Amino acid sequence: MKCLTGIVGFKSFLKHTVVVILVTFSQVLQAGLKAYLSYSTFSAPQTGPYIETYLTVIGQSIIYKKNANGKFQGIVEVSLVFKQNDSIKNARKYNLHSKEVDDTTRSLENFIDQQRFSLPNGAYDFEIEIKDKNRNALPYNWTEKISINYVTDKIVVSDIELLESYTKSTTQSILTKSGYDLVPYVSDFYPDNFNRLAFYCEIYNTKRVLGESERVVVNYYIQSAETMAAMNDFGSFSTQKTESVNVLLSSFIISNLPSGNYFLVVEVKDKNNLVLASKKKAIQRRNKSTRLNMQDLTAVNTLNSFVAGMTNKDSLIDNIKSLRPIATDAEKAFIDENISRSKPELLQQFFLNFWKTRNEAYPGSEWKKYYAEVRKVNTNFSAINIKGYDTDRGRVYLQYGPPDSRITSDSEVGAYPYEMWQYFKLKSQTSRIFVFYNPDFVSSNYKLLHSDALGELNNPHWQTMLHKGDPQNSDPNFPSTDDYYGNRSNQNYLNSK
Numbered sequence: 001m002k003c004l005t006g007i008v009g010f011k012s013f014l015k016h017t018v019v020v021i022l023v024t025f026s027q028v029l030q031a032g033l034k035a036y037l038s039y040s041t042f043s044a045p046q047t048g049p050y051i052e053t054y055l056t057v058i059g060q061s062i063i064y065k066k067n068a069n070g071k072f073q074g075i076v077e078v079s080l081v082f083k084q085n086d087s088i089k090n091a092r093k094y095n096l097h098s099k100e101v102d103d104t105t106r107s108l109e110n111f112i113d114q115q116r117f118s119l120p121n122g123a124y125d126f127e128i129e130i131k132d133k134n135r136n137a138l139p140y141n142w143t144e145k146i147s148i149n150y151v152t153d154k155i156v157v158s159d160i161e162l163l164e165s166y167t168k169s170t171t172q173s174i175l176t177k178s179g180y181d182l183v184p185y186v187s188d189f190y191p192d193n194f195n196r197l198a199f200y201c202e203i204y205n206t207k208r209v210l211g212e213s214e215r216v217v218v219n220y221y222i223q224s225a226e227t228m229a230a231m232n233d234f235g236s237f238s239t240q241k242t243e244s245v246n247v248l249l250s251s252f253i254i255s256n257l258p259s260g261n262y263f264l265v266v267e268v269k270d271k272n273n274l275v276l277a278s279k280k281k282a283i284q285r286r287n288k289s290t291r292l293n294m295q296d297l298t299a300v301n302t303l304n305s306f307v308a309g310m311t312n313k314d315s316l317i318d319n320i321k322s323l324r325p326i327a328t329d330a331e332k333a334f335i336d337e338n339i340s341r342s343k344p345e346l347l348q349q350f351f352l353n354f355w356k357t358r359n360e361a362y363p364g365s366e367w368k369k370y371y372a373e374v375r376k377v378n379t380n381f382s383a384i385n386i387k388g389y390d391t392d393r394g395r396v397y398l399q400y401g402p403p404d405s406r407i408t409s410d411s412e413v414g415a416y417p418y419e420m421w422q423y424f425k426l427k428s429q430t431s432r433i434f435v436f437y438n439p440d441f442v443s444s445n446y447k448l449l450h451s452d453a454l455g456e457l458n459n460p461h462w463q464t465m466l467h468k469g470d471p472q473n474s475d476p477n478f479p480s481t482d483d484y485y486g487n488r489s490n491q492n493y494l495n496s497k
Contacts, residue, residue, distance in 0.1 A: 033132045033140070034061035035076070036186045040159035041119075042177075042202055043150040045244050051148070052161070053080060053115045054184035055130075059098060059108030063134035071100035074108075077139070079129040082119055082146075089124065090117045095133065114174050114184065123147045142460075145431070156204045157266055157279035162188070163198040166249060178202075178247045189284045190254060198251035201279065203268055206242040210270065214242045217269045220250060225261035225282070225427065225454075226328050227358050235265075258290035259329035261455050263428065280428050282454050292330050292350075300349040300356075306364030307348045316347045322374045322389040323354060325398035373398055383445035392448040393419070396434055400426055400453075403434070415467050419446060426453055437466055 036056045043049045057076050064072040074097070081091040096113050126146050131139035150156055162185040175181045182200055190197065199220075206216050221235030234257055240246050248266060263280040270276055302308055310316050317339055324335055334350060342350075355363035377388035377397050388394040397403075403421035410417045418437040426432045432453040436446035450462035459465070 032061055032063075032135065032137075033076070033130070034058040035130055037128060038162075038184070038186050038188070039126075039146070040161040041146070041148050041150075042158045043156075043204055047118060049121060049148045049150045050116050050118045051082075051146070053113075053117075054161075054186045055096070055113040055115075056186040057096065057098070057111055057113075059110045062098065062132050064098070064101065064104045064108070065134050067100065069100060071102060072104050073100050074098035075133040077129075077131045077133050078113070079127075079139075079141075080115065080117070081127040081129075082117060083125045083127065084122060090119055092117070112184070112186065116174070119148055121149050121151075150204065152205060152208070155206055155209050155268055155277040157268060157277050158202040158204070160264055160266060160279055160281035161200045162264075162281070162283070163200055163251075166198060166200070178249065180249060182249075188282055189286070190257075191286050192288055195253060195255045196251050197254050197264070197283070199264060199281070200247075200249045201266055203246040203248065203277070204244070206240075206246055206268070207244055209276070210242050212242060215271055216240055216242060216246070216276070217271075217273075218246070218248050219265075219267040219269060220248065221265055222254075222257065222283075223263040223265050223280070224328065225263060226326060229357070230265075231257070231262070254285065255287075256290065257285050257287060259285055259287045261285075282428060284455055290330055292334050297349050297353055298346065300353045302345075302348045302352050305352050306367065307352045310348060310351070311344065313344045313347070316344060316351065318387075319371075320347060320351055320354075322371075322387070322398075323351075325389060325395040326370070327354070370398075381444070381446075383443045386445055391445055393436055393446050396421065396448070417441065417446075418449070418466055423453075429454060435462055435466070 035058065037053065039051055039053045041049060041051045055078065057074075059074070062074040062076060064074045067073045076096045076098075077093070078096055079091070079093040082089045092115060096111070098111050099109060101108065124146050126144045127141065128143070129139050129141040131137070150158075161182065164183040164185040166180045166182045169176045169179055169181045173181065175183065177200065180200075185198070203216075203218065206214070210216065216239075218238045218240060219235070220237070222231040223229065224231060234252060234254060236250065236252060238248060238250070262283050262285060264283055266279050267275050268277045310319070320335060320339055324332055327335065331354060339347065351367075352363060355367050359366040374389055377391075377394035379388065381388035381391045381394040381397070383391060389398060400423060404424045405422040407420040408417075409415065409419070412418075416437045416439050418435060421434040421436070423432045423434075424430065433451060434448060434453065434456070435450040437449045438444070438446045448457050449465060450459040451457055
């Protein structure tokens with residue numbers, strides 16, 4: 001398939017972004033090169049399932065050299081391979097060229113690439129390799145596990161593709177779907193300067209399952225990843241007639257969406273309001289302008305509630321601090337900015353409101369269940385002058401629950417003490433790993449070093465940092481620690497995956 005090059009006008013979200021690695025969003029850092037990859041799966045009625053990959057290369061991050069036309073141009077070599085049990089099922093290797101420029105001292109535009117691969121239903125290892133061809137450096141490579149499952153006997157929603165923009169198509173191109181040219185938004189992160197969220201998805205088999213000329217309602221809305229509550233002010237619905245393929249192309253304003261982790265949810269309902277199929281897409285929002293509404297908070301009535309007896313301010317502050325691992329960004333801002341200077345009455349109102357938001361009928365029972373977990377982390381993860389809930393391990397435990405497996409290592413040659421936690425299922429994610437380490441050897445305050453979970457610290461050099469105690473591996477740019485005697489961390493990590 002022809003490589004798409006030189007598409008310009010793509011907003012440089014990096015200028016306003018603290019980069020995070022999300023479920024289907026990967027950052028490449030190859031000795032200066034900055035690139036971002038995401039992907040979505042769909043199914044065509046005639047040809048079957050396929051996957052689209054969306055790659056953005058940051059123009060300022062690559063080296064430009066003069067070409068045969070006397071212009072400056074950058075070249076990125078890309079390799080995309082899909083494997084099943086070490087057998088290659090589809091692959092493509094190509095050079096992605098930047099736009100030609102006369103002067104590299106000026107601002108250089110980002111450029112994007114989109115590819116499509118036909119793939120039958122199944123599980124795949126998706127191997128990605130990328131390299132700046134004008135830079136003398138090793139390529140960057142990584143692998144992600146993907147799954148494709150488009151059945152024909154029930155209603156199915158495709159992946160949700162986030163969009164930078166969309167326009168009616170005048171000619172057919174790689175960007176064209178359903179009569180529109182869709183420019184992908186190759187990130188799951190929406191910084192302050194983004195006020196609109198646009199997306200595209202497809203719905204299959206409504207006519208086959210429900211019959212011809214029936215009606216379906218397609219709801220779409222934002223859901224809090226912390227509370228799982230629907231954000232009713234963000235989203236809408238579309239009423240459609242049953243088709244072989246129904247299309248949902250829409251956008252809505254997110255100016256007032258508070259900072260935090262969310263899901264974009266698409267639901268297909270029948271005429272009886274029964275949910276027939278759904279799909280979620282994880283997103284993250286940073287919005288400094290949003291805070292808790294203090295008037296709403298001070299209107300909370302605590303009389304005859306479970307917080308009425310919480311009159312000791314120090315205990316109340318401690319209880320509120322323990323909520324931080326599961327708090328929204330707006331709630332965290334209140335805790336960080338107001339907790340020490342607020343009157344006990346306001347703290348009670350905040351505490352009650354926090355739990356009513358999560359369980360309006362039985363807020364006290366919800367707190368009781370959570371406090372039992374707080375006691376566990378305080379017992380197991382507290383360090384010198386640090387409560388367990390304030391440690392990285394305590395925070396992860398309270399936010400996600402106990403890990404499904406836990407590997408501890410206190411005596412690996414050349415490595416700091418470390419732990420690896422694996423979660424088989426983490427909200428909408430599968431098989432996620434957390435690596436903690438203890439760089440001072442003395443305290444039990446293990447720091448989060450790396451994770452592949454949504455919104456968590458993703459550190460491609462975690463093994464190098466873990467083995468800085470090894471005199472053979474003092475160079476932070478050393479490519480691998482795999483060959484050193486006693487290094488089990490990489491094998492432990494691979495076994496967990």
